[in-house]
Amino acid sequence: MLPARLLKDARYFQIIFQSIFLTYGIFVLHWKSETWLYATYFATSLIVQFACEWIGGNKNIPLLERYRKGIPSVLISSFGLSLLLKTHEPVAAILAATVSILSKYILRINGKHIFNPSALGIVAAVLLTGNAWISPGQWGSDAVIVFTVLSLGFTVTTKVQKIDVSLAFLGSFGGLLFTRQIIYLGWPMDHFIQSVSTGSLLLFAFFMITDPKTTPNHRVARILWSIGIGCAAFYLATFRFINGAPIYVLVAAQPLIPLLDKLFKARNFEWTPSTKMTIQEERFLQTIYSKSVM
Template sequence: MFLQKLFKDARYFQILFQTIFLSYGILFLHWQAAWWLYSTYFITSITTQLVFEYFLGKKTFAYNKRIAFSFPSVIISSFGLSLLLKTNHVEIAALAAFISIASKFIIKIKGKHIFNPSALGIVTAIFLTDTAWFSPGQWGSGTVILFGVCCLGFIVVTRVQKLDISLTFLGTFAGLLFIRQIIYLGWPIDFFVQSISTGSLLLFSFFMITDPKTIPDNKWARIVWCIAIAAVAFYLTTFKFINGAPIVVLILAQPLVPLLDWLFKARRFQWTTSPKYNTTKNDFLHIVHTRSIM
């Protein structure tokens, strides 16, 4: 049953992927296992989803079916916070988790939420308080092989349909870094490799910016949008030394998505209906070969 869900719904594979990463960080990179922090993220996220789904969820479907459908996405958002956001205060962790989940219900246009949940929670916690931070250095650069293998496996197994955005972001960001570090400054190639092989950058590239619910529907609008994000993130990272610049720029760029969708019409991302759940019988939609939702 688990393997059947794994291959039909990409979110289960991403949960497995994130579990491996968190375990790898604790066991092999010697992260401090802040169980109270992880628990706060998960408990707050799940509670927020239960409450908001009850009051603001689509009443077309039964409450228990809506919860079953949304639960994997909540777990993914919780893992995203656990992997990227650090704080020593339980209330800040709870705030980040609450904002992540609540934003999906409150900040949306025509049924499409504007912000990537975990990205918004991270940015809000960091900029509204002085007790939360983004820690890319915890990954080191030796995890690139693990990330690469897992990302390729994710692409193959889940039949990713919008790989263009990951490749566009990484290609643009890496290209600009190469021009500055290798061509302009003449640094050794090792510096460049280390700069683009951090786990946090790859995690962002494959599992955050690719959220199909928060990117432009039109392919070419999506590519240009992604290039702009990479260019600004490069500038903030290189010249302003801002940790987690890609996440910050992503949040600033996502309000432009509704405008791009209006200007450049394209088919909107929709969940695929499984024969097991027929909407003509007022049952729930099932995800088949879907993308990651962080």
């Protein structure tokens, strides 16, 4: 049995699952292993995080202490970059990692940061440098089983993950795709399955859009927001032929969150267990809330 403490913080699970995905990519899918690239993402992120804590962190907590607490989030966003962003330019890699970490400290409203760090890093590197790209075909469709099992495993084991976000996104995106490909165009079923069984899509749905820090607080708002992302991503992917559309849409949709939080007031978070929380659980949720996941 794993120590009970380990089960408390979803971020550790996320790190473990992301490292499995990366291992799978390198060893089973034979990605060209770009050790320098992964090293650049991790090193840059850790350095930038340190600098940010040093300059702008909460001075009541010792520097090393607050730095240490932020490390899991840094690892998660570095894994996010390693899994999705390809480049041969060190400058693009450094830019992506720097933007992703800096955005957490600079672009904030009401104590929440606005953008999902890795999504913003990816979009910045692709659009600003022109030397980085997203490779939607890198997972192939055979990886879908591995992904499904691990993603569901992740959701079940952590319990805290906002599964409603994943389902709303997958439901709207997949539903529209199904309607268009199968019902309207008349393609056979395997044509549709090929579209939705890509690892990049599941990685996005379970590990990126679900970031509790950068989704609306209210369940209704959250679901509407995810459906909106699904619809916009469908439009861009199908009619504008944009690869990696969900990531762009996510970044574009995140500034809406403060507005949604205002419109849908309700309680701060409601993915609560049915029983009253223990102090430890309270504290854990606070940790989750104060740190970004991916």
